Amino acid sequence: MAKRTATDSANTADESQKFPRASGSGIPRDTHTNGEMGEFEDAFEDEIESDEDVVDADGDNMDDMNDGMDVDEVLPAIEESDEQPAAPETYIHGTHKLGPGEILEPDDSVYIMRHSLKVTWPCLSFDILRDNLGDERQKLPATAYLATGTQADTAQGNELLVYKMSSLHRTQKDGDSDSDADDDDDDDGDHLDEDPVLEYRSVPHHGGINRVRAQPLTSLGPVSQPYHVATWADTGKVHIWDVRPLIESLDVPGYSLDKDRVHKPVFTVNAHGRAEGFALDWATSSHSSTRLLTGDTYGKIFLTTSTPTGFNTFAQPFLSHTSSVEDIQWSPSEAFVFASCSADRTIQIWDVRAKGRKSIAGVDAAHDSDVNVISWNKINSYLLLSGGDDGGLKTWDLRNVKKREDGGPASVPLASFNWHQGPITSVEWHPTEDSIFAAAGDDDQVTMWDLGVEQDDEEMGTNTSSQDVPPQLLFVHQGQQHIKEVHWHAQIPGAVVSTAYDGFNIFKTISV
Incomplete structure (x- = not known):
């Protein structure tokens, strides 16, 4: 959630030019220096005050000038007010607008917990890697592993990266004290003042x-x-990489990377020709x-499977779309079904x-424009769940989706939301929660929703903002x-x- 505060234009410009110091990094390809491929922001970097003596414009020490002078004789006493300062207003996207300053x-x-990581080149897609640190981890500080890739200014300047983010500590809130932190259930009070650490490997x-x-x-x-x-x-190619050595090199001291092995993909899908694409999904590991x-921008979908000698791509594509395939998802329960x-x-x-x-079934005109x-x-x-170029979010019951040979009325979503403005x-x-989902939009919002939340009649009658904020909307994250x-x-x-x-x-x- 975000709140808006007033500031002058100079401060606004200064804030936009801040760049954090690096808090740690790995050394990909033995060429990068610290912070080159990313660094965490330091939220408290500019709050350290200098202990040096205050000196006036003529070079005189102000402490010496004040010797023998009673401050109360010069300045009137400041009366304390019992009134609390007004709390900053919660900013609601699409309802409020930022004013000047x-x-x-x-x-x-x-x-x-909240941490920000700045990068050298945009990384517009990523996935979270499974680790051996255990499931249902509640205690902080936390550690997370990501796989991501760059969009650099030249084709040769791009990299596949494996990030290890560690020392992700609890967010320090106003009013926190050392004693409060020590009593925290997460037992992470000793880590509040530590910087998060970023290590990485790349190919x-x-x-x-x-x-x-x-x-x-x-x-x-x-x-x-x-x-x-x-x-x-x-370039129109899909590459398959084995990132296991990159992960091991981050976790095992002295691990020696075989560059001849990790710098080459295990397999490359060439079936799409020169067609670019975005749709990509693996079947779950429980399958045989x-x-x-x-899927590519020409509407073609190809299947690649593993064989005893490696990978193989089937020559015949799946063809029912008449435009670019934007996303693909395997069914979590049916081994041979995908959407x-x-x-x-x-x-x-x-x-x-x-x-x-x-295709065996589908939803026509699922959104007013592209289904992304x-x-x-x-x-x-x-x-x-689906999200479109129209900014809409829709949930579909696949038991009611029409088969190809069926006629009749169009499928109707179970739920539909139009909160996002992009x-x-x-x-x-x-x-693990079947009614909760997250969404992101080009309106600079990450939203979290719970379909299990309903607003009763009494609340509808007393909440004047109920039409502006859907009751199913749990949280809005902004700032990116x-x-x-x-x-x-x-x-x-x-x-x-x-x-x-x-x-x-x-x-x-x-x-959540």
């Missing part, structure tokens, strides 16, 4: 990276087991084979065993520019990571 400041009282990647997806694993398994990450390049779906969405405004449901490589993203509920597998760029269901993706951390309950043009945010709120 106003800026947004985060309200840290609603965050359990060269030809072409900007449109989408990054990590193979879903229930555990990392033995060191010999690969950990595959796929990247959709703007490793399978990857890729896709497109700029043709439709959502299609497919079965890889079906003849003709055509979808997410399949992992708990209630009949629920599908195209939806990312949606994702909560990994052009947000592109948001993901829940499956092993740290309630933790969320988002990426935008200006870097990453990782946070945990009191609302």
Whole structure:
């Protein structure tokens, strides 16, 4: 959540030019220096006051000038007021507008943890990597691993990166004291003043990276087991990488990276020709084979599967979309079923065993314009979430979706929200709560929703803002520019990571 405060224009300009100091980094390819590929912001960097004596313009020491002088004889006593200063107003996007000299400041009282990471080149897609630190981790400070990729100014300047973010401590709130921190349930009081630490490894990647997806694993398994990450390049190629050595090099002191191995992809999907793409998804690891779906801007979807000797891409594409395939999701419960969405405004449901490589069901005119993203509920597998260029968020009951041969009226969503003021760029269901999801939009908002919340009649009658703020809207996170993706951390309950043009945010709120 954000609050707005008044400031003069000079301070506003200064705030926009702040760049934090590096709090730690790895050394990718033995060439980068600290902070080159990213650094955490230091929220308290500018709050340290100097202990030097105050000197006036003539060079005289002010303490010497005040010797023998009673301050009360010169300055009248300042009367204390019992009135509390007005609390900053909560900023609601689309309702409020910033006035001259106003800026947004985060309200840290609603965050359990909040950290920002600035990057050299935009990383517009990422995925959270599974680690061996355990599930259901509640205690702070936290550690998280990410796989991401850059969009540099030259094709040769891009990289696939593995980030290790550690010492992610609890947010220090106004009024916190050492004793309060020591009594905190998270037992992280000793870490409040520590900087978060960023370490990373990278490999060269030809072409900007449109989408990054990590193979879903229930555990990392033995060191010999690969950990595959796929990247959709703007060159029209999809590369599969084994990032396991990069993770090991971050965790094991003295680990020696085999550059000949890690700097080359395990496999490259060339079936899309020169067509660019964004749609990318792995089947869950519980299935018998490793399978990857890729969709391009020409409406074609290809399937790549693992074989005893490596990977193989089927030559025949899946064809039902008439425009760019924007997103793909495997079913969490049906091994051979997947969903896709497109700029043709439709959502299609497919079965890889079906003849003709055509969709078996779908939703026509799911949104008023391009359908950008979808997410399949992992708990209630009949629920599908979609977000469009129209700013709308919709939940669909797949049990009521029309089959291809059916006629009749169009499918109707279970729920629909139009809070965002720009195209939806990312949606994702909560990994363990079947009614909660997160969304991101090009209006610089990350929102969290709970479909299980309903507003009763009495509340509707007394809450004048009920029409402005849907009761299902739990939380709004702001402060990033052009947000592109948001993901829940499956092993740290309630933790969320988002990426935008200006870097990453990782946070945990009191609302979820």
